[in-house]
Amino acid sequence: MLNTEQQHEYLTEPDLLNYIFAPLFETQKAALAISGGPDSMALLYLAAEFSAQQEMPIELTVLTVDHGLRAEAAEEAAMVKVQAEKLGLPCYILKPEKFNPTTRIQQSARDVRYGLMQQKMQALGLTQLFTAHHLDDQAETFFMRLARGSGLSGLGAMARRSVGFGLDLVRPFLDLPKADLVAYARAKNIEYVNDPSNNDEKFERVRWRQALQGLQRLGLQRSNVGLSARRLRRADAALNSIAEVAYSERFFxxxxxxxxxxxxxxxxxxxxxxxxxxxxxxxxxxxxxxxxxxxxxxxxxxxxxxxxxxxxxxxxxxxxxxxxxxxxxxxxxxxRVDDQVYELAPGDELDWDKRFKIILTSDAPSPVTVRPASDFTRAKFDQLLPDLSFVPMEAVRAAPLVIAGDEIIALGEHVLGPNIDVFRTFGPNALS
Known part of the structure; x- marks a missing residue:
């Protein structure tokens, strides 16, 4: 892969830009998550340079989040907006309505950040989000998970491309060391900020960042950690593929x-x-x-x-x-099932317990209610659906019961009336 001793000039080579931004050839549009730090500002400028080299226009939208945790955050978000607009890119500053965590601050901030970006991207019709995670982040993630005793899936750390928060996440810099991205930003006189929390030892990631400096002196290179993580992801994907075949063929x-x-x-x-x-x-x-x-x-x-x-x-x-x-x-x-009673109108859809989707046609009766079948007895079940004695009642009682008036029109995936469909949303052959 890349030689981390190369100077930052290689970052602008067309072949490298084509490689790291290849997912843009599929969509021709994407959002960039820009915090204002040197690595994310490098992402902003390199993505803009890549876009300018293409014959077909690529639509890039910049998203930056002001969590409100620091007084300087508003100015930093404004700086990102100014830089994006200099490049001709639209930029949206996103702010949570209320955010004041007292524990797990970085985790909470990440969840809020991605949630805000997902909402904005959905409104803009975007699905692909580029982030500036780099090789140093990858090494830190690997050791944080190693310390927790993670299995293959965890030790694979971050993938160059993955699905999360309802988005197609792309991390084009995973093979690139942060030092090269900082050198690029400095050489191009790109304005950026340094978040003081990046040096605050109360955060686990910061402690590992400092520890890795010592390990590097012992010969442990970040590039080799990234290589190991990539190989572990490859093994993990192969094992998942084998398990998926067995699951679809031998589980009922x-x-x-x-x-x-x-x-x-x-x-x-x-x-x-x-x-x-x-x-x-x-x-x-x-x-x-x-x-x-x-x-x-x-x-x-x-x-x-x-x-x-x-x-x-x-x-x-x-x-x-x-x-x-x-x-x-x-x-x-x-x-463990939410016992809320849902009331549906004709044409409504309901994702229930992340296991079933209930769909009413436009001419369905009204109202229709949905709740767990928690009060079902074996006798009542056998009367409604004979010849299913092999089914454990525990499963029945945790399944959705759909009622129109006094009539049961569905129980689980069993549809007993017109104008309704119920589909399982998990497992092989599920409704996606």
Whole structure:
């Protein structure tokens, strides 16, 4: 890859610009996340230079966020706007209505920042966001995750391209050291700011940044950390591909969102694949509940591999896990499902528990209500849907119940009336 000892002039070479900004050839438009620091200002100017070299116009929109955490932030955002407009690019300064975190400040600021940018981009019809994360950021992320005992997915750190916050995130500088970006900004006399929080040791990332300086003196180069992260991502992608095929072919999902699989199958797979399959089932079934930590999934996998097929009382990630003979059932815990009653009008759609999409036609009855089927008994279920005795009632009670007047028109994916569709939004062949 790139020789980090090269001078900054290589950053403007057309071949490099074509490589790092290649995703723009697909969309011809994107947003740039610009904070005002030297690396993000380098992104602003290099992206503008790349755009100017193209025969077809590329629409670039600059987004900068004033979190309101520092008095200087407003001036810094204004500086970004002035620089963007000098380059002929529109710039929007985004501000949260209220933001005053007392803990996890950097994490909270990041979530607010991406949330604001996603909202603005949606309004502008943009989906691709370029950020200025660089090689130094990648090395810091790797060691922060290593310290937490992350698996392959975590140690792969940041990908050059990924999906997050509902956006197509592009990080064109991941192979480039920050020193080169700073040198470029200085050589071009580009105005930029230095955020004092970047040197505040109360933040974990800053402590790792300082530690890496010492490790570099011992021979650990950031470029090699980035190389290892890229190779780990490649291995992670291969294992995910293998697990996805096994999941789609050998896991069954019933109409109420319960995942069933053969106990012998999951323990016959290599441990890494078996753990990924189990994690996928829990993530799917868990719906709106955050995915469980890897260590907890590994502990559950260990229980399964010890031959305990008659599991009772196991819960994880908003799911119940039960062994029944040769089968393992993973179902949504009804107590973790939002028990809100939703009222829908004709033509409405509802994403329910991040597991089901409920769609009413324009001529559907009104009103229609949706809530969990938490009060369903086995007798009531058998009367409504006979011949489904294999379905665990836990899954049924955690499924959406759709009622028009006094009539049940859907339970889970089972549609019992006209003018309505219910689709599962997770697992293979799900509605995307």
């Amino acid at each position: 999902i019933d109409p109420f969102g319960c995942v069933l699989f053969d106990h012998a199958m999951i323990i016959s797979e290599p441990a890494e694949i078996g753990i990924r399959l189990l994690a996928r089932a829990l993530d799917d079934v868990g719906g709106a509940t955050p995915a469980p930590e890897l260590a907890k999934v590994e502990a559950l996998y260990d229980v399964l591999t010890m031959g305990q097929t008659h599991l009772r009382g196991q819960t994880l990630g908003g799911c119940g896990i039960r062994g029944h003979g040769k089968l393992v059932q993973v179902f949504r815990e009804v107590g």
